[in-house]
Amino acid sequence: MTTKLHPQTVVDEPSLLSFLNELEEQLQAISCTLSELAFVQYQTKRRPEGMAEAEGAQAALMSNPDYQEMIGRFAGKVDDPVLSRRVEVWLRAFRGARVTANPDVRALVNEISDAIVAHRYDVQGDELDLGGVRFLLRTEPSRERRRAAWLAFAPLSRRLDARTRELFRLRNSIAQVEGFETYAHMQMEAQGLTLPQVKAILEELSTASEPAYREVLEEGAGKQKLSSIQPWDIKFLLDGVGGLPARYFPRSGIIGRLDEWAGHHGLDLKELGISVHMLDIPYNGLCMGITPRDIRILGNWADGHNYYKTAFHELGHALHNAFSDPGSYILRREPSVFSEAMAELIGYTVQDPAWLSHVGLSASEVASAATQAMGPWFAYLRQRTAHALFEYEAYANPDADLDVLNAGIEARVLGCHFDESPRWAAEPNAWYTRYPVYWQNYVLADVVASQIHHDLRRRFGAVWRSNNALEHVRQHYWAPGGSLDWQEKLLRGTGEPLGTKALVADLSNA
Ligand SMILES: [Zn+2]
Structure with a gap:
């Protein structure tokens, strides 16, 4: 052929x-x-x-x-x-x-991820899948049962511990032939970043948002009358209850809202070759760029504000794809960290007060939306930060006691008690195995999305329904594709180098 x-x-x-x-x-x-x-x-x-x-x-x-x-x-x-x-x-x-x-890497990846996907978790005699365990950690009022759900990761982690370390060592050995200290260093270079730079950003973001995080966490603990915070309390306190009223966000309205967004910005998704498909996929959403004129958004959606967030995130991927025009196929492929940032850029639509009142929320509901979003947002960013920082340490010290190392990082980043029960190698959905050194991309994506949103507001006042804002995005971030390094695009587009200031402000101003 x-x-x-x-x-x-x-x-x-x-x-x-x-x-x-x-x-x-x-x-x-x-x-x-x-x-x-x-x-x-x-x-x-x-x-x-x-x-x-x-x-x-x-x-x-x-x-x-x-x-x-x-x-x-x-x-x-x-x-x-x-x-x-x-x-x-x-x-x-x-x-x-x-x-x-590498055939040995591929064999280990398949072996470990198959074991994780097939595993069923024993929680006080109930056999649960991953979704079931996560649901308990988020919503179970009994602290004992939450603890049991938390400890349910231990048997699988013990079983996969040695094989996962072997995978880390194998990746390190290939990276070292290429001249890198560890595989984490090599992966960062592929993202146009360096490991020390990323660690510094993650630490800076955690430190600067610490007062706001503490306030949200302690408020949750106060409501639940908990005098100490254990690791199995974190998801429950931050992500468990509340959220925007689901009646404004029916599943059946999602595609209409995407089309409407496009229409307000002078775009027609069909003309751009962007289609949406409701399918039972193992993720909330997914965007597949088959060709530049055939881009498919796959959604596994239900009622709720969260699913609108996912849908607009995927729309961001699709638009980035549709407007990328660097004149070369290989330059259409950009580092994942930047692609995730472009997705979040449009994903932020659903937290814009102007959009929220447009879809029908009352003034008081809009006013409380930012506060309500803080707990889940912190849970999202801090857990990913902890996973990322742990992963770098694991590549640097694959022979260390990784349970202790993991517990130390989680205690510090999440602000909970130290608990070394094994869980790192049973990490949900096998990210360390299937998408190595990827976790920081989600955190950095929000760093970038916040930085661009602040800049757009400075320039154009509003982002939602602003054709000028969208044109600025198209011209500076989407069209050049990978013909420019993404940090260079950010510098030219916002006038400032990559920095955490805007996201810290977004996290602190609820
Ligand atoms: Zn994405």
Whole structure:
């Protein structure tokens, strides 16, 4: 299906350009097939025919030593800035594939994530799935039963502890061949970040938002008459009750609100090739860019404000995808941290007071919405921060007592008592295994989204229904794609380097 490429004939920039055009055309064709098949898999819940073949073709392309060697020779030696950027992005992609396509890594990833997905948790004699355990941690008024739910992660964590450390060591060993201290360092580089920079941002955000966090947490503890806060109280206190009235946010209204949002900004989702599909998927939402003109949002939604948040988040992914126009396929692929930020940028719509009153909330409901959102938002950011900081330490010290290490980080970041019962290797949904060094992307996405929203408000006053604000976003963040480093885009777009000030303000002004 593909013509043969001849890296040995590439001698100068023009021949490099035509080689990369052809290579990217092939990769795009394979990726398109893979996403079509993945969509079918979500619909039928069966692995469709042809999937293994397409995966094999992708792995072969991404691990071709002749391509890597030839493109590597041009590193830092190309005059044309866009071509130079393409070389850089290709070399990063090859490097990442050396870990993800490694057969031993793949075997361990499958073994561990299968065990996590299949596991059933024993809570006081009840056999529960992950959703059941999480529901208890969020809503169960009996503290003893919450504690039992918390301890239910221990048997699985003990069982997977050694194999997960092995996976960490294996990834480290490949990263070290590439010249990185640990795999976490290498993954950060692929995101256009450095590990010390990310750690500093996460610590700064925690410290600066600590007074506001303490207030929310202690208010919750006071209401529940708890004199001490244990790890199994956190989700219950922050995320358990309250929320905006579900009657304003029916499942049946979600797609209409997305279309309406687009209409207010002079856009037509159909014309952009963006479609929405209600499917029983293992996530709340998902966005698949099959081609630039076929972008599918998949939603597994119910009634409630949360699901509107997810839907607008996915719309952000879709618009980023639809308006990305860097003139090269490989440059359409941007670091996940930036993609998540672009999704959150539109996801923030559902907490905008102007939008909330537009969908029918009364003035007093709008006024209390920000306060009500704080507990769940802190739960979201702080748990992810703790997971991320733990993961970096685990890669740095894979032989340490990781239960103790994890408990120490959680106690500090979440503000609860130290409890070393094993749980790190039973981490829900196997993120450490399947999406390594990914947790910080969610936290940084909000750092970026808040920074851009503050800037847009300074420039245009309002964001909801502002075509000027949307045009600014399109021009500065979406259209250039990966032809510019994302931190550079943020600097040019907002006039300031990446910083936590705006998110800290959003978290403190409820
Ligand atoms: Zn997302």
